[in-house]
Amino acid sequence: MTTRRKFLTQAGMLSAGVILAPRLLSAMPASKIVGLQMYSLRDQLPKDPKGVIAKIAAAGYKEVETFGYSKQGGFWGLDAKAFSDVLKANGLKTPSGHFGMDEFLLQGKTTELENNIAAANATGMSFIVIPSVNGEALKSADSFKKIAEKMNKAAEICGKAGLKLGYHNHNFEWKPVDGTTFYDTILKETDAKLVHMEMDIFWVIRAGQDPVKLFKQHPGRFALCHIKDRDKKQTDLNTEIGKGSIDFKTIMMHAKEAGLKHFIVEQENFTNIDPYVSIAESAAYVKNVLHV
Numbered sequence: 001m002t003t004r005r006k007f008l009t010q011a012g013m014l015s016a017g018v019i020l021a022p023r024l025l026s027a028m029p030a031s032k033i034v035g036l037q038m039y040s041l042r043d044q045l046p047k048d049p050k051g052v053i054a055k056i057a058a059a060g061y062k063e064v065e066t067f068g069y070s071k072q073g074g075f076w077g078l079d080a081k082a083f084s085d086v087l088k089a090n091g092l093k094t095p096s097g098h099f100g101m102d103e104f105l106l107q108g109k110t111t112e113l114e115n116n117i118a119a120a121n122a123t124g125m126s127f128i129v130i131p132s133v134n135g136e137a138l139k140s141a142d143s144f145k146k147i148a149e150k151m152n153k154a155a156e157i158c159g160k161a162g163l164k165l166g167y168h169n170h171n172f173e174w175k176p177v178d179g180t181t182f183y184d185t186i187l188k189e190t191d192a193k194l195v196h197m198e199m200d201i202f203w204v205i206r207a208g209q210d211p212v213k214l215f216k217q218h219p220g221r222f223a224l225c226h227i228k229d230r231d232k233k234q235t236d237l238n239t240e241i242g243k244g245s246i247d248f249k250t251i252m253m254h255a256k257e258a259g260l261k262h263f264i265v266e267q268e269n270f271t272n273i274d275p276y277v278s279i280a281e282s283a284a285y286v287k288n289v290l291h292v
Contacts, residue, residue, distance in 0.1 A: 084124065130151070145189055165196065169200050192218075244284075
């Protein structure tokens with residue numbers, strides 16, 4: 001599995017020209033709210049964050065989910081207030097963000113968590129989402145439980161600041177260890193009222209799991225989801241929503257049962273298509289076909 005950390009390390013700077021298809025934009029009902037995980041445009045953001053944000057709004061999105069924040073670098077060179085101002089100027093909100101949490105989960109140090117909370121509150125977020133956990137710490141069922149305990153503690157700290165904690169999955173969470181899995185441990189050992197799940201549907205399916213089955217087994221537990229399609233031929237790659245092999249129509253029929261409130265498009269790679277045209281196509285499909 002290629003981790004988000006590896007992607008960030010290796011990401012290059014791609015030139016980005018954009019011509020949005022007018023027919024896609026005109027087909028988007030204003031009442032439908034779809035978010036974009038900004039990691040989709042990780043190659044473009046460092047070069048021109050303000051311009052990229054404007055293009056996200058032009059592609060039909062009303063919400064964004066952030067990633068990669070640090071107190072030193074902010075959000076691609078913008079501090080939390082400046083970033084929030086740019087979002088507002090483009091009619092965007094950010095209900096959630098992916099924030100590094102290993103320092104707290106593995107070492108118990110609170111500095112990073114406190115910085116994350118300050119940034120989340122400054123930008124009007126509701127959720128601080130754990131994007132992943134360092135796999136080196138996940139070697140046994142006992143280590144799973146210890147991380148789950150730390151998640152509960154982190155959620156309590158977030159709660160005191162008016163925020164909720166979420167967890168975003170990849171596929172390693174279902175690797176069997178000592179008769180259990182990390183994902184099962186999270187669901188069992190964390191407080192359902194404190195730790196909310198952000199289901200990345202693509203990774204769930206790559207792990208051989210059934211999103212609908214998980215929704216039924218844990219109703220109301222999934223506050224957010226990543227809508228990310230799977231290329232029919234190159235199954236380790238993404239494609240625009242509706243072009244791939246994932247049956248989102250069936251999955252989204254269970255959105256209410258799952259407890260889903262935020263629907264976030266993400267695409268980690270673009271093949272022979274301008275990224276901005278791609279995200280516009282995905283937004284249109286999610287709004288007009290999935291009707292989230």
